[in-house]
Amino acid sequence: MKLAPQQFLLLKDEVPVLDVRSPGEYAHGHIPGAISFPLFSDEERAIVGTAYKQQGRDIAFELGLRFVGPKMEDFVKSARKIARDGRLGVHCWRGGQRSGAMAWLLRQAGLDVQTLDGGYKAYRQCVLDGFGEADLQIVIVGGSTGSGKTKILHALKNAGEQIIDLEGIAHHKGSAFGFIGELPQPTVEQFENNLYEAIRNTSPARKVWLENESRSIGRVYIPDTFWAKMKKAPLMNVRVPLEARVNNLLEDYVLTDKADLEIAFRRIEKKLGGLKLKQAIEFLEQGEYEPAARIALEYYDKTYQYGLETNASPDIRMLEFDHGDPLKIAEALIESK
Numbered sequence: 001m002k003l004a005p006q007q008f009l010l011l012k013d014e015v016p017v018l019d020v021r022s023p024g025e026y027a028h029g030h031i032p033g034a035i036s037f038p039l040f041s042d043e044e045r046a047i048v049g050t051a052y053k054q055q056g057r058d059i060a061f062e063l064g065l066r067f068v069g070p071k072m073e074d075f076v077k078s079a080r081k082i083a084r085d086g087r088l089g090v091h092c093w094r095g096g097q098r099s100g101a102m103a104w105l106l107r108q109a110g111l112d113v114q115t116l117d118g119g120y121k122a123y124r125q126c127v128l129d130g131f132g133e134a135d136l137q138i139v140i141v142g143g144s145t146g147s148g149k150t151k152i153l154h155a156l157k158n159a160g161e162q163i164i165d166l167e168g169i170a171h172h173k174g175s176a177f178g179f180i181g182e183l184p185q186p187t188v189e190q191f192e193n194n195l196y197e198a199i200r201n202t203s204p205a206r207k208v209w210l211e212n213e214s215r216s217i218g219r220v221y222i223p224d225t226f227w228a229k230m231k232k233a234p235l236m237n238v239r240v241p242l243e244a245r246v247n248n249l250l251e252d253y254v255l256t257d258k259a260d261l262e263i264a265f266r267r268i269e270k271k272l273g274g275l276k277l278k279q280a281i282e283f284l285e286q287g288e289y290e291p292a293a294r295i296a297l298e299y300y301d302k303t304y305q306y307g308l309e310t311n312a313s314p315d316i317r318m319l320e321f322d323h324g325d326p327l328k329i330a331e332a333l334i335e336s337k
Contacts, residue, residue: 002117005126008089009200011114016082017089020102021120025093029189031123032197034091035082037075039098040067068101075102076109087112095119124189127196132225135204138233140313141333142212145175145300146245146293147238148326149211155330162208164198172218173252175300176267179218180253180260191220199226209333212237214307234315236333237308242297244324249293258284265296272299 003011009031011017018037019030022045026036040048044067052060079088088111092098095118103113116123141156143149150167157163171185172178179185186194202208210230215222222230253261261284269277276295283292308316319336321329 002095002115003089004117005123008091008114008116008123009126011089015084015087015089017091018079018082018102019120020090020092020098025120028187029120029124029193031091031120032194037078037082037090037102039092039102040064064097072105075105079106079111080109083111086110087114089114089116091116091119091123093119094121124193127192128223130196130199131192131223131229134199134226134229136199136202136229137204137207138229139207139209140212140230140233140235141209141238142235142308143238143240144245144297144304146248146297147240148244148248148324148329149238151248151326152238152329152333153209153211155326156209156333159330159334161330161334162202162206164195164202164208164210166195166211166213166217166222169194169198170217170220172220174213174217175264177253177261177264177296180256180264185218185220188220192223195223195226231312233313234317235311235313236336237316237318238329238333239318239320240324240329241322245297246290246293248324249296250289253293254289261292265292268296268299271303 008017012031012033017031017034019026019034020037020039022038022040022042023036024042024045026034026038030036048060048064048067051063082088088106090099090103090106090113092102095116099115099119103115106113118125141149141152150165150173153163153165167173167178169186170191171182173180173182185191210233212235213222213230215227262281265272265277265280265284272280272295276298280292280295283289283295317336319329319332321332
């Protein structure tokens, strides 16, 4: 049985899903939680594809059989281990021959298999449409660099609030220093898939909190239609003392490789200025992280203030705190709703 993308995603929440595309296709972008279960290797897929174009469908089909035949026993054994109560979902790129062949094989082995109508291509269209269609009560948490916005966001989550952690999904903190201490970033396509999954898991009946971001977070981008929703949302701008902000930066970066910090400072050299850059690097070399952090904040404060002055949010609220405690700030944000 073929399921439409939204039905298939509901199935995914219940049973394992096998992505039978090649490893390269999977790496470029996949349904979150789907298991790579390639019918062909990248090399085999290229050979079959070339044969199809140059020699026709029949020759390509025979080549495919030659590649798949020796693997059939292993496919069945592996799928039986993965299946939940004998049930699986299977998909390929367009919902055609690859997923059809795998589904046929696994059904012959006694498994209950559902496929994705239109394949991963249809799922991607569902994702892109979903950003505009999503009915979310977004509230943005803002604040200058070092305000502890991510900590506040997770304090909100611990208090039972809904959040979407854009920086966590992007594996990047959103600044020139944002790559430090993070896993490699996903592709833009995978970031979109993961963001859509996070949206799917929120309730439209309740507010969902997001951190104030630029549209680009490292090498990935917030989709246009979702970005437009963020820009129309209320902005709760948190202000904490400078010392608290410095301490937050030190907590985040003091154990970082000095070479990475130097790379980050050099990325903002043009706006920081040669003298400030020289001072910052000298402080790093001497292990004096606090004055280096203060130099970084001088730059980011100017950038953030400009962003605040040009922010299009219809409802900007300024919340002043004499401390940087994320738990207490989260409590105050919840009460201010």
